[in-house]
Amino acid sequence: MSEGSVVHRSHTVKVPNGLHLRPWMQFVKLAQNYKARIEVVKDSVRCDARSVLSLLSVGAGRGELIVVEAQGEDAQAAVDALIGFLDGYEDIEESS
Amino acid sequence: MKFADFVVREAVIADLKTDTKEGVIRTMVKSLLDAGKIADDEFEGIIKAIMKREELGSTGIGRGVAVPHTKHPSVKKLIGAVAVSREGVDFDSLDGEKVHLFFMLISPPDRPGDHLRALENVSRQLRDDQFCKFLKQAKTPADILHLLDDADHNQFGS
Numbered sequence: 001m002s003e004g005s006v007v008h009r010s011h012t013v014k015v016p017n018g019l020h021l022r023p024w025m026q027f028v029k030l031a032q033n034y035k036a037r038i039e040v041v042k043d044s045v046r047c048d049a050r051s052v053l054s055l056l057s058v059g060a061g062r063g064e065l066i067v068v069e070a071q072g073e074d075a076q077a078a079v080d081a082l083i084g085f086l087d088g089y090e091d092i093e094e095s096s
Numbered sequence: 097m098k099f100a101d102f103v104v105r106e107a108v109i110a111d112l113k114t115d116t117k118e119g120v121i122r123t124m125v126k127s128l129l130d131a132g133k134i135a136d137d138e139f140e141g142i143i144k145a146i147m148k149r150e151e152l153g154s155t156g157i158g159r160g161v162a163v164p165h166t167k168h169p170s171v172k173k174l175i176g177a178v179a180v181s182r183e184g185v186d187f188d189s190l191d192g193e194k195v196h197l198f199f200m201l202i203s204p205p206d207r208p209g210d211h212l213r214a215l216e217n218v219s220r221q222l223r224d225d226q227f228c229k230f231l232k233q234a235k236t237p238a239d240i241l242h243l244l245d246d247a248d249h250n251q252f253g254s
Contacts, residue, residue: 017208021163021215025153025190052157052190056219059212 007079008041008069011086018061021052023089028052030085036072038082049082097213099176099221099244102201106131107177108237112198115185121146121164124177124200134202138170142202156189160232161222163215165201167208174203174210178244180234196232197222224252 184194
């Protein structure tokens, strides 16, 4: 565990198809820019925010709630950036 | 969703002979064609659609795994092919590593939920290191099918 308090924010999935491969790939690339330990929590299942395999396996469909949680020196910035990405994500027409 | 629900048993390849992204995709789509799951006149169109999806961002998700996929109106239900490459293929993966395990998914455009459930299943099973290791070591399609069946029956981790 890194030092510092735990920062977390929630996101309700809005994209019609749910969070599929492409958004999670972009999410992981973004998460890699931070030093904090970052996890995504859904229904008490915790996933490493830097593992696409881990994130894909949670299955975040439309309307479901996920929480991004981070701990470490840049935890706040990481959570803000990742939630900002999810909030702003829009599917383009071509499938996932 | 289990592997058995979407993997076409005749479209499982144990020893991919190609070392390019397009070669992998072409070989896997061909296996679905040979299995009678897609029509002759859709063959090139499906390859093109999968390659186009790759241009939006590689489906190489790291840890030696890729899930090339597309939606296509010519399929009535989700179908999948599986291939293993002993040597590994450069697939522009997230972690820069070569890809050894390929799970191809082709789904009808009106069933996005099925596609997501299949991706969930593939990724959940592939989180298990033993499962990945055994798949990479598989020598025949029968070996691969046996491992997929085991995974369906919870023989591997989570």
